[in-house]
Amino acid sequence: MGDYTPEELVWSQTMGQWQSHAGLDIAAGAGEAVxxxxxxxxxxxxxxRLWGNVIVIEHPGGLQSTYAGLNxxxxxxxxxxxxAGQxxxxxxxxxxxxxxxxxHLHFALERDGKPVNFAELLAS
Ligand SMILES: [Zn+2]
Incomplete structure (x- = not known):
């Protein structure tokens, strides 16, 4: 599954190209609640066209979460x-x-338009 690699390029089997991945792919069953x-x-x-159904939520503090590939x-x-939790x-x-x-759910988090590393966010 895709790790969070906003600056590092990873090979995409689907696209047949190297691309960055500013998000986290969370393994989940089909139809599971997001x-x-x-x-x-x-x-x-x-x-x-590429990401399928996408929802973006603005949170207080300049945070923005993106959910892609939705059903x-x-x-x-x-x-x-x-x-939260809805x-x-x-x-x-x-x-x-x-x-x-x-x-899976492709999940991304940004603060003021810049990708946020979840691990860092959880640690701070
Ligand atoms: Zn992804």
Whole structure:
């Protein structure tokens, strides 16, 4: 599964190219609930050509979480306030650029537009 490598290039089997991976692929079963990692507001929800169904949530403090490859965009919409742990979608296989991976959630966290390393965040 993809590790968090925003600066390091990793080989993508699906895309047939080297690319950085500013996110974390969390192994999950098909249809498993995807929940908001913290309180916030849905700032974007769209179907991406590469990433499939994507939901972005803005959190206080300039944090932004992104959930990609989702099964559905029907549970929340732009402007919705969400609580930590609230179900926003379910795990799908809609991310074309990671279709060679088993079912998973592609999760990314940014602060002020820059990728955040989860390990560092948890340690601080
Ligand atoms: Zn990924």
């Amino acid at each position: 929940v908001a990692c913290a309180d916030g507001t849905v700032s974007d929800a769209w179907r991406d 559905t965009l029907e549970l929340v919409k732009m402007g919705d306030a969400v609580k 179900v926003i979608s379910s795990v799908g296989n809609t991310a074309i650029c990671e279709a060679d991976l088993p079912f």
